[in-house]
Amino acid sequence: MAPLKREEALIEEFGYDDHFHEHHHGDKYQSNFVSHYIFSQDHKMIAKQFLITGMFWAIIGAAMSLIFRMQLGFPEESLAWLKPVLGKWITVNSEGIGTLQQDFYYALVTMHGTILVFFVLTAGLSGTFSNLLIPLMIGARDMASPLLNMLSYWFFFTSGMIMFASLFLSTGPFAGGWVAYPPLSALPQAMDGSGAGMTLWTISLVLLVISLLLGGINYITTVLNLRTKGMSMWRLPLPIWAFFVTAILGLLSFPVLTSAFFLLMLDRGIGTSFYLSDIYIGGAALDHVGGSPILYQHLFWFLGHPEVYIIILPAFGIVSEVLSVNARKPIFGYQAMVFSILAIAFLAFIVWAHHMFMSGINPFIANFFVIFTLIIAVPSAVKVFNWIATLYGGNIRFNPASLFAIGFVSMFISGGLTGIWLGNSALDIQLHDTYFVVAHFHIVMGVAAFFGMFAGIYHWFPKMYGRFMNDTLGKVHFWGTTIGAYCVFWPMHYLGMAGVPRRYYSFDSFQTFGHFDGMNKFITIAALLTFGFQLLFVINYFYSIWRGRKMTTKNPYNANTLEWTTPIEVGHGNWPGKLPTVQRWAYDYSKDGIDNISQVQPTLEGESVEH
């Protein structure tokens, strides 16, 4: 019997009958265009909505970075050709040379950070894969609450609309950095963008937090309650562990961010002084006394640090799965992988002040944060070694997904190691707020998280659309992105070690920072090219939705996990008949000479089992 037929038979034989009836001609979830494609309550459709919205934001956010990179790399060149798009933010002088206004430079930098961190890597990444994979991998018909799930997307959408609208304000969008430190963010006198732009920014992000919490509660509930028969926690595929822990992190930390924003709104709106004290600005001393700007930083980073793990943990999970499937080997040290995720998640809550070593906190307090921060290197190292060990002795298939997974490990190493520099407060004295930090977090949570996302998209695209993405384009995309990303971000380490501060509109005011014209040009060109390769991905994605190679078998990768036991065209409810029952863990690859053993396959008598 062919393995696929066998799996179907196994589900039929051992499956759990929850009396699910498939509605071939539509049900209340997908009866017409609007309920199918727009206000969908189907987790797979919501996943696609999150992904495509995320891609929209990724293009906007990345394009913004190109504009400010051109200012940094080629300050003398004319940007007049951008005037049709940017309008008054480009000043054209009498010789026809167009320059980017400082106001808008800072607006672009701020929006780039906000969009990429919150709209792409948080909502886009976690929203896509948690939604798509949790029900499919744990053997559930859908999320615990499809309605909340739908609301989660629409809050995300609304929040995005508000942020998008803020780009068109006459005073410009918020421009005080994505961390929005008061007093700069609290006082419209301090900066144009801190007026209406900041108001919309906070409203948008509060809505986003609502979206993330609705999603998060759903993910947690679904993982805890809707696992199919036999799917114990220790049999969960690693992506599910990662999404589960990510959701818990979000649930515990995002409310703190919201409270920080509410206090900021009060300071802005009704004259409270939570964050403000002793300020003389715009020719007048303000009435605010007794507040502390550092309080905001504590509240912000109490989310802000877990946030980076909220971004990277889903990538961890995806990469573990993709590497294991394509190396035809179990993920090395499954339990260690789970424990390291848990350890990182726990530590995430007690390291926040490492963003604040130089912000005026008591230097003694920094001691604890240094210790906890550098401890994170240990579970991170374990993960890296385990990924490498997963490749060792494998029979590795190179496809865009596995290549991006390997690339992810490389980026995670390169970016993670510089975390050891920055987490050490003594070194942070010199490196804080320089390009070294920019290099570090872009590689370790920007590029690496994107690599995890790409690996996931290439790997599960057939599950989403029943077609494959173009392999050749995928590989071109991989090489272009990997080489490009290193070319963009690696040189920034040198800028940082030379002391060049981040968020500078121009380096001309200083002798110390002015040696790097050539390097800045190089970075800008590399960024432009890398962006071009991302367009290839976008083309590949949309082309393949309609014209990609069709999936002909249910389980094209010979993978063990449950999502590959669903039909090629997955309907609502995921499995047409009974729900599969899980008999073993997800990583029985190449065991006892058998290439792969699906999770629905019962254990043989005398077989040694992992979990």
Next chain:
Amino acid sequence: MTTFIIFICIALLLLIIVQVARVRDLAKKLRGSEEVEAKATKSTGYGLLFFMVALLVITTASAYYYKNYILGFGPHASASLHGEEIDSMMKWTLGVTYVTYILTHIALFYYAYKYRSRKGRKAQYMSHNNTVELVWTGIPAIVMTFLVVGGLDAWNEIMSDVGEDDNYMEIQASGRQFYWQMRYPGPDGLLGRTDFRLISGNNPLGQDWTDPKNHDDILVNDVTLPVDQKVRVRITAVDVLHDFYLPQFRVKMDAVPGLPTYFVFTPRTTTKEWRKGLSEYEEYQGIDPESDSGQQLWETRNFELACAELCGIGHWSMARTVTILEQDEFDTWYAGQTPYYEANIMGTDADPLFMADVKERRNAFNEAIGQAIATPANDDNFISLDHVNFEDGTADLTGDSEYQLNDLIGYLEDNDGVGVMLMGHAGNGAEETENVSLSTQRAEAIRTYLIDAGIDANRLRSRGYGSTQLMTTSGGEAAESRNSLIEIYITEGGVSEPQAPDLSSK
């Protein structure tokens, strides 16, 4: 138009790549996918291996190439005492992370290459290995322990505040949109009190001038410090967050409104020594294009102060020069500075001490006038305007004369019936005719001043008395500076001239 063409070209290029990729995938299908797959796997495997070698070589070589720009190496060794510890910590961390970077990358890409899929090969089933996992949990833990201990040791030493017995100099750096303001304590070695509510155009730090510690404080733009002297920088902000950043000295600390922070450091290299060091490097040879006198690049380099916390649209422009001098050079520079109070505040409206003085004088003046009016006796109706003065030998009022004149104006406005006889004196002319002429002009100048202020001209009369009635017995040059040059004789019910005043008897 060019832009449009460029966009078209990019679009066409993308289209071509997409088409080629499509054709390749179709060809794969036609030619039998297994064979093509095997070939692709092999080339990708080699590609990964090549990428690894290229990555490691290029990253290493580029680091070597840029070593002279990296702080801690070459000409950019720390210029402060504590910075040496940071530099050494940085080198240790670089060593540890570099070795890890190389080894893990070799393992990652070499295994990917070596264990690439090949026909007939089977993967090994290897789910875990506790011994191995324990080893690679333990090793990072031990390495981290060393780095943490080393780092915290340095951190706590660097960040500790000055002790009571320390010999140090305290200066203030205040950040505001978009410049730094430095304050030095002056001869008393102490910075005076400040309050943000006192900040104004001519009091940039909100110094409280009633605090005598402020009177000798010096405000300058750039940082000048003596070498080998411990400095405590009191770091403050006026409006939003800033960050006091001295890249060459490994100094960085946020400036927070409402919460003064500090950084203690000891400069170790003078600007001169540093420039001499730079002169040995190729990058600093050649004429500085910004220099008018054709100096070499290394001759014009300066240590710098920057802002390292986003503070608004001018964040990138908060540059100041930092100059480190030998102690004796510094002492000379320091002695040549004028305290801000002395130069800009003392004796002006902004000086609360002076204003208190003015107020006291006003009270005394009003009291004297009241008494004069109340007693009809002729002699008592003379009042000297002690604080009305003229530039030497002229009828030009000095700047600080307005206070007493305003007091007089105030009084006249409140008391309609009072008339004033303005009596001018002058005593330093060679000839008495000159004295008379000058004193007449002086009395007239006051009259004009009062009329301009709205006092009815009929209530005022002026006359110059030359030196005849100078209120001194010694006479001569000195007289003018010791005695009032204007007297008023006031009477109720219109102005009248004094009857044969006998001033010398007073």
